[in-house]
Each structure stands twice: as C-alpha cells, then as structure tokens.
Amino acid sequence: MKMLIKKISEIVESAFEKSGYDKKYGVVTTSNRPDLCQFQCNGALPSAKQYRRAPKQIAQDVLEWLEKHDIFEEVRIAGPGFININIKDNFLKKYLNEMYDSDNLGYDTDPHPQTIIIDYGGANVAKPLHVGHLRSAIIGESIKRICKFVGHNVIGDVHLGDWGLQIGMVISELKRRKPELPYFDEDFQGEYPNKAPFTIDELAEIYPTASKLAKSNKIAMDEAKLATAELQKGRNGYIALWRQILNVSVNDLKKNYSNLNVEFDLWNGESDGQKYVDTIVNYLKENNHTSTSEGLLVVDISKETDTYTIPPFIVLKSNGAALYSTTDLATIWERIEEYNPDQIIYVVDKRQSLHFEQVFRCARKTSITGEDLKLDFIGFGTMNGKDGKPFKTREGGVMRLQDLIKIIKDAVYDKLKENDSISTYKIDEIARKVGLSALKYGDLSNQITKDYVFDIDRFSSFEGNTGPYILYTVVRIKSILRKINNENFQYSNKIEAPHSDIERNLFLKLTKFNEVINQSFENKAPNKICDYIYDLSNTFNRFYHETKIITEENLTKKSSWINLIILTMKVLETSLDLLGIKAPERM
Numbered sequence: 204m205k206m207l208i209k210k211i212s213e214i215v216e217s218a219f220e221k222s223g224y225d226k227k228y229g230v231v232t233t234s235n236r237p238d239l240c241q242f243q244c245n246g247a248l249p250s251a252k253q254y255r256r257a258p259k260q261i262a263q264d265v266l267e268w269l270e271k272h273d274i275f276e277e278v279r280i281a282g283p284g285f286i287n288i289n290i291k292d293n294f295l296k297k298y299l300n301e302m303y304d305s306d307n308l309g310y311d312t313d314p315h316p317q318t319i320i321i322d323y324g325g326a327n328v329a330k331p332l333h334v335g336h337l338r339s340a341i342i343g344e345s346i347k348r349i350c351k352f353v354g355h356n357v358i359g360d361v362h363l364g365d366w367g368l369q370i371g372m373v374i375s376e377l378k379r380r381k382p383e384l385p386y387f388d389e390d391f392q393g394e395y396p397n398k399a400p401f402t403i404d405e406l407a408e409i410y411p412t413a414s415k416l417a418k419s420n421k422i423a424m425d426e427a428k429l430a431t432a433e434l435q436k437g438r439n440g441y442i443a444l445w446r447q448i449l450n451v452s453v454n455d456l457k458k459n460y461s462n463l464n465v466e467f468d469l470w471n472g473e474s475d476g477q478k479y480v481d482t483i484v485n486y487l488k489e490n491n492h493t494s495t496s497e498g499l500l501v502v503d504i505s506k507e508t509d510t511y512t513i514p515p516f517i518v519l520k521s522n523g524a525a526l527y528s529t530t531d532l533a534t535i536w537e538r539i540e541e542y543n544p545d546q547i548i549y550v551v552d553k554r555q556s557l558h559f560e561q562v563f564r565c566a567r568k569t570s571i572t573g574e575d576l577k578l579d580f581i582g583f584g585t586m587n588g589k590d591g592k593p594f595k596t597r598e599g600g601v602m603r604l605q606d607l608i609k610i611i612k613d614a615v616y617d618k619l620k621e622n623d624s625i626s627t628y629k630i631d632e633i634a635r636k637v638g639l640s641a642l643k644y645g646d647l648s649n650q651i652t653k654d655y656v657f658d659i660d661r662f663s664s665f666e667g668n669t670g671p672y673i674l675y676t677v678v679r680i681k682s683i684l685r686k687i688n689n690e691n692f693q694y695s696n697k698i699e700a701p702h703s704d705i706e707r708n709l710f711l712k713l714t715k716f717n718e719v720i721n722q723s724f725e726n727k728a729p730n731k732i733c734d735y736i737y738d739l740s741n742t743f744n745r746f747y748h749e750t751k752i753i754t755e756e757n758l759t760k761k762s763s764w765i766n767l768i769i770l771t772m773k774v775l776e777t778s779l780d781l782l783g784i785k786a787p788e789r790m
C-alpha cells in the first residue's frame with residue numbers, strides 16, 4: 204500500500220502542477236498543530252519567490268483543484284498561505300481495513316532486494332561478553348530485522364574476535380600450566396584429544412590472568428605474541444588448541460546471545476579471512492599499492508584533501524602476523540567472494556571509526572571493492588553509569604553481560620511483585636521478557652551515536668517512554684481480547700469510520716506505520732520506531748480510557764473496536780519484533 208502521506212502529497216503536487224506551479228512545492232507533511240488540522244502543505248510560501256505572486260494567491264489557486272477531490276474533508280488556507288488539510292473519515296477507514304487485511308500491515312517490500320551483510324555482535328573468543336558488546340548486539344539485531352522487513356536479503360554475521368593476541372595469551376598461559384599437553388609438542392604426530400583441556404569457567408579465569416601477567420611481564424607478552432604469530436602461520440598443535448578454545452567459547456556465546464533473543468546467520472570470525480591473506484598481499488604488491496615502513500607492510504591511504512592525518516593502513520607486521528586491520532580487509536575479500544553483497548554494515552563502537560575509515564579507504568583505493576559495494580560504519584556511543592563514565596560493576600570492574608541482564612530482571616521482578624493486580628503466574632518468565640524489553644528499549648530509544656546513561660529505575664518503569672510501558676499496552680489489548688473470546692462474541696472483520704476525535708487520532712497514528720518503517724530503514728534508526736510506538740501507545744491508552752469496548756451494546760460498533768484494537772496490537776507487536784522485543788501474554 205502506498206504511504207498515506209505519499210498519497211496525499213501526490214494529489215497536492217498534481218494540484219500545484221495543474222495550477223501552473225512546480226509540483227515540488229506540493230509536498231505534504233503531518234501537521235505540527237494537530238489541534239488545527241491533520242496534514243499541511245507549506246509549499247506556497249517558498250514558491251512565492253519564484254512566481255512573484257503572493258503565497259495566499261498561490262494557495263488559493265491550488266485549493267481550487269484540491270476542493271474537487273473527494274479524499275478531503277476540508278482544505279483551508281491558514282496564515283500567510285499554509286494549506287491545512289483534513290482527510291475524510293471514510294478514506295481513513297478504507298486505509299485501515301486494507302492494512303488489516305494485508306499480510307505485512309500494508310507495507311510494500313522493496314521490489315529490488317539487495318544483499319546486505321550486517322557485521323554486529325563482535326564478541327571476542329575467550330573473553331567474557333561485556334556491556335560494550337551489548338549495544339552492538341541490540342542495535343545490530345534491530346537493524347537486521349528492519350532491513351529484512353523492508354524486503355532485503357540480510358545476512359547477520361557475529362564476526363568473532365578469534366584471531367588476535369588474546370588467543371596467543373591463552374595458549375602461552377596453558378603452556379605454562381600444562382606443558383605436557385600434546386598441543387605444545389612440535390613433533391607430535393598422533394591425534395589431538397577431542398575434549399578441551401579446560402571448561403568455560405576455567406577459560407574465563409585463564410584469559411584475565413594471562414592478560415594481567417602480559418601487561419607487567421615482557422617475557423610473557425613476547426611469548427603471547429609469538430604464539431599468536433605461530434597460530435596464524437598454521438602451527439598444527441596451536442590450531443588444534445585454538446579450535447578447542449573456539450568451541451568452548453562459542454557454545455557459551457550462543458547461549459548468551461540466545462538469551463538476548465539475538466540470532467546470527469553466520470558465526471564467522473576474524474580467522475575466516477586468513478585463507479585470503481596471501482592472495483591479498485600478492486595482489487596489493489603486484490599492483491604497487493604497498494610499501495614497507497619500519498618493517499611493516501603498509502598502504503598509504505591519505506588524500507590531498509584530508510584535513511587530519513590518516514595513518515597508513517597496516518597490512519602485515521614484520522613477523523608476518525595479521526592485525527585487526529588485516530583481518531577486516533581479508534573479511535571484505537571473503538564476503539565479496541562468498542556472498543557478493545551490495546552493502547556491508549558494521550555496527551561497532553564509534554571509537555573504532557578511524558579503524559573503519561582506514562579499512563574502507565584501503566579497500567576502495569586498491570579496488571578490492573568496486574563502487575557498487577556500499578560500506579557503512581554505524582558507530583554507537585557508550586553506555587554510561589549514572590556518574591557519566593562507562594558502565595562498570597560496583598567494584599569498578601568490567602560488567603559482564605549476564606550480570607547486567609540479571610540486575611534488570613531483578614528490578615522488574617520487584618516491580619511486578621509490588622503490583623498486587625499482577626498475577627504471580629509464570630512471574631519469572633514474565634520478568635525476563637519485561638526485563639529484556641527494559642534493557643533493549645532503553646538502548647534503542649536513543650540515537651545510536653549518542654552516549655546514554657543506563658538508568659535502571661527509568662528503564663524498568665511501567666510509565667513513560669519505556670519498554671515495559673509498551674509491553675503493558677500490548678498486554679492490556681491481549682487481556683481485552685481474552686475477555687471477548689470468553690464471552691464467545693462473534694465479530695465481523697470490518698473497521699467502521701471513527702466515532703470520536705480520540706478514535707480518529709488512533710486511526711491517523713496507525714496509518715503512519717509504513718512511513719515510520721521507511722524512515723527507520725533509510726536512517727538506520729530504530730529510535731524512530733520507539734518514538735512511534737510510544738506515541739501510538741499513548742494514543743491507544745487515551746482511546747481505551749474513554750471507550751467501554753466489552754460492555755458496548757451496539758454490536759457493529761463493538762465489533763469494529765475489536766478489530767481496531769487487534770490492528771493496534773499487530774502494529775505494536777510487529778514494531779517490537781523489529782526491535783528484537785517480545786511481549787508476554789500477561790504481566
């Protein structure tokens with residue numbers, strides 16, 4: 204279905220054209236004075252200059268055409284030449300019924316689907332997931348769902364950090380602890396054990412210990428670096444051990460992400476590009492893109508127009524080891540080979556923006572990517588504590604994701620318990636769902652690039668612009684529908700024209716769904732969906748308070764209202780799903 208705002212714009216644009224003016228002045232927007240009108244067109248004012256005519260006169264000319272159209276209830280000139288527009292109730296009714304009957308709530312998917320890879324999550328193997336990875340997971344998952352809804356082929360890749368120094372640290376620490384393991388014997392010819400020489404809990408202890416040691420002890424650091432380089436060169440025992448680390452770690456990560464309701468299509472990692480590194484190095488050398496600087500193999504990516512210094516892109520270290528930059532370049536190569544995407548979107552902490560600027564420039568300058576592959580970096584801000592500093596545990600350590608989820612779930616649990624009217628049935632499961640909504644919505648309702656304060660009380664509140672408030676609205680509708688079901692009321696599936704101003708407002712809000720989806724897709728901005736469902740929930744709750752649906756005696760009216768709230772529920776649930784949030788049945 205065409206967006207309502209577009210439909211109206213087209214009519215007004217053609218009225219401008221028919222009156223002899225450029226149709227570009229006919230763009231219509233939602234009214235910023237809903238008390239005066241539903242929509243407005245302000246184009247007469249800027250056009251006045253071009254046509255040397257009073258804006259009021261231009262508006263008057265346009266109005267003559269608009270008045271012929273039967274979609275408008277009222278078109279009026281206001282102030283110096285604004286055109287105020289109201290739509291006929293019957294037209295709104297028709298629009299809502301079409302939405303109601305269509306599969307996708309009337310959203311037309313893109314007729315030219317693209318292949319989009321979304322690189323998000325970015326967990327590091329052998330290190331615990333912390334809140335820094337939370338934003339990437341939450342935002343990336345939402346953007347992925349939005350792109351899919353719009354109709355694109357989307358591939359979500361967790362892009363594990365599995366090829367860096369932390370692996371070398373774990374390997375050399377294990378070597379210190381259990382030198383007898385076959386992984387360390389270079390002459391070992393047999394089969395390596397199937398079982399990992401550590402559990403996930405042990406692994407969670409090994410890395411921090413090793414990392415602390417390496418920071419204060421140069422020998423330990425050199426050992427870790429050497430182990431990393433040897434691993435990357437393919438030393439058998441290290442590869443076997445690395446697989447064990449990967450296995451144990453990924454199993455745990457999968458559990459964590461699934462608890463968050465975040466699902467990846469690919470569990471690839473930095474290591475997957477390694478098989479292309481030699482090819483890439485040869486390619487870069489043959490095409491004279493590289494030079495050596497202090498033992499490093501680099502590509503100069505500076506431009507004459509640069510206003511700040513962009514350091515050269517480092518391809519390889521002197522010992523041949525790959526860096527973060529190498530793995531990202533190799534991953535682009537790999538993704539082109541395997542998926543031939545139209546776009547790659549990286550959802551990563553904005554403090555990595557220079558790194559991505561370097562990777563993108565290098566890929567473009569060396570023609571590894573052509574002009575037809577879009578590379579986009581979506582850098583997000585930091586989640587801070589109330590002190591305005593990055594969120595930490597009370598002791599000042601890195602907050603583990605699991606602990607964070609527990610904190611918010613407990614906060615919601617307490618709130619649910621406080622509220623007598625809430626059933627304690629399945630309270631644990633409900634607290635988990637509502638807690639997740641608090642966490643995700645608290646994050647997604649902010650602009651991605653901004654830092655925000657993690658405020659448990661605010662996020663878990665059942666009032667205001669929060670996840671729990673939206674869920675409460677959905678649950679309220681579900682509860683009415685349960686009652687209707689219980690009384691076995693047979694309703695038709697038609698929505699009537701609105702019966703009151705408040706109901707009309709609800710109609711107007713519902714018609715905006717596809718417009719909001721488009722905006723959130725184009726700007727990669729889940730917060731636009733949050734703004735929308737908050738507004739919609741408020742409008743719905745106002746309608747709910749003034750309407751007695753269940754006891755309504757006029758059965759066609761009652762029937763229409765039931766359909767209206769079903770449609771509202773569908774719009775809310777579909778939008779929540781795009782944010783990666785699920786509503787419980789009760790709360």
Ligand code: ARG
Pocket residue numbers: 322324325326327362363364531549551
């Ligand atoms: N593992 C990285 C980190 O924890 C994030 C990875 C982001 N994606 C990428 N292609 N570099 O910082």
